Amino acid sequence: MGDGSALLSVANGGWLDLRAELHVHTVLSPCAEVEMIPPLIVRRAQELGLGIIAITDHNAAANCAVMIQAAEGTGLQVLPGMETQTREEVHVVCLFDTVEQALTWQGTVFDHLPLQANNETSFGPQFVVDAAGVLVRVEHRLLLTATDLGLEDLIAQVRDLGGVAIPAHVDRPAFGLLANLGMVPAGLQAPALELSRRTSPDEARLTWPELARWPLYRSGDAHCLADMTAGVEVRVKAATVAELAMAFGQTAGRNYAAE
Amino acid sequence: MRLRQIVNSLGLGVKAGAAGLDAEVTGAYAADLLSCAMAGARKGNLWITLQGHLNVVAIASLAELAGIIVTEGKPVAVDTLAKADEEGIPVFTTGLTTYEVAGQLWEMGVRF
Numbered sequence: 001m002g003d004g005s006a007l008l009s010v011a012n013g014g015w016l017d018l019r020a021e022l023h024v025h026t027v028l029s030p031c032a033e034v035e036m037i038p039p040l041i042v043r044r045a046q047e048l049g050l051g052i053i054a055i056t057d058h059n060a061a062a063n064c065a066v067m068i069q070a071a072e073g074t075g076l077q078v079l080p081g082m083e084t085q086t087r088e089e090v091h092v093v094c095l096f097d098t099v100e101q102a103l104t105w106q107g108t109v110f111d112h113l114p115l116q117a118n119n120e121t122s123f124g125p126q127f128v129v130d131a132a133g134v135l136v137r138v139e140h141r142l143l144l145t146a147t148d149l150g151l152e153d154l155i156a157q158v159r160d161l162g163g164v165a166i167p168a169h170v171d172r173p174a175f176g177l178l179a180n181l182g183m184v185p186a187g188l189q190a191p192a193l194e195l196s197r198r199t200s201p202d203e204a205r206l207t208w209p210e211l212a213r214w215p216l217y218r219s220g221d222a223h224c225l226a227d228m229t230a231g232v233e234v235r236v237k238a239a240t241v242a243e244l245a246m247a248f249g250q251t252a253g254r255n256y257a258a259e
Numbered sequence: 260m261r262l263r264q265i266v267n268s269l270g271l272g273v274k275a276g277a278a279g280l281d282a283e284v285t286g287a288y289a290a291d292l293l294s295c296a297m298a299g300a301r302k303g304n305l306w307i308t309l310q311g312h313l314n315v316v317a318i319a320s321l322a323e324l325a326g327i328i329v330t331e332g333k334p335v336a337v338d339t340l341a342k343a344d345e346e347g348i349p350v351f352t353t354g355l356t357t358y359e360v361a362g363q364l365w366e367m368g369v370r371f
Contacts (some may be wrong), residue, residue, distance in 0.1 A: 087294075088292075089292050089293060089294060119321050121320070122320050122321045145294050173312070
């Protein structure tokens with residue numbers, strides 16, 4: 001996908017048909033492989049034919065700006081985001097349009113995380129890097145833990161900032177909404193629920209009938225390059241979080257390919 | 260109380276980390292949220308939980324716990340066992356519930 005995406009859009013009646021991988025970790029996440037640096041992530045995204053990726057490190061957003069930088073001129077849209085952990089230990093993918101929003105959210109998250117040092121032996125190192133993947137600094141704060149934000153409160157705050165919050169890998173036994181809460185809370189303000197690579201939307205709806213009416217899609221939750229998937233197909237007017245929300249809601253002509 | 264004594268009394272299955280079986284147990288702690296265990300469990304405690312994923316070993320290592328009892332016959336991941344062996348942190352399994360195991364430990368005199 002070169003920079004011809006604008007041309008594609010015009011030829012397509014203003015619609016962008018893109019593949020979106022909305023859950024990618026960088027080396028800032030302690031559990032991620034050392035290959036998860038900007039140039040390699042961008043290259044892998046191109047190999048997979050992705051039009052959008054979201055950068056979602058655990059409780060941190062420090063590598064978002066450099067990921068956007070690394071993708072400049074490639075036509076790949078990088079959404080700055082985060083995988084935030086609620087007090088119930090549910091993981092939530094938080095997506096934003098601007099680095100400014102993501103960093104504001106990081107400030108809030110840091111206020112709600114216990115002030116603890118990371119233990120590299122137990123969890124792994126946490127690296128802030130530049131656009132080439134060169135080390136800038138080590139993040140010493142423990143990121144792989146829970147904030148004291150409840151799920152609904154977290155979602156409301158992300159929405160107030162202009163972002164969208166999507167419960168991550170709801171099918172996962174660890175840190176998944178269904179395992180930890182036993183059910184999807186009534187009235188949850190999320191445009192969709194994310195599944196891990198292991199479960200298809202059809203399988204999920206069989207296992208959990210309550211998911212029948214929910215938009216579902218699979219993400220890589222990529223901690224290594226091989227984890228990155230070809231994503232979910234979306235039809236949008238622009239690569240923004242509001243458009244993605246509409247795509248999952250299948251409103252105003254926006255749509256997503258429900259596998 | 261020696262960990263071996265507890266293991267024998269309760270009939271726990273030793274799945275990994277046998278190198279740590281001679282530890283002195285300082286007490287026990289029961290929680291399934293990792294963040295709670297990280298904040299609340301004390302050094303040398305036995306951790307009773309139904310979580311068997313890899314992160315429980317990281318928590319046990321960080322908090323210097325005596326071992327992890329995975330309850331209700333819940334599965335313990337292969338990578339959890341490997342890491343537990345590597346760190347010498349005993350991982351036990353039981354078909355009993357957390358409540359029952361806690362009760363048995365309490366009756367043996369294990370406190371918090």
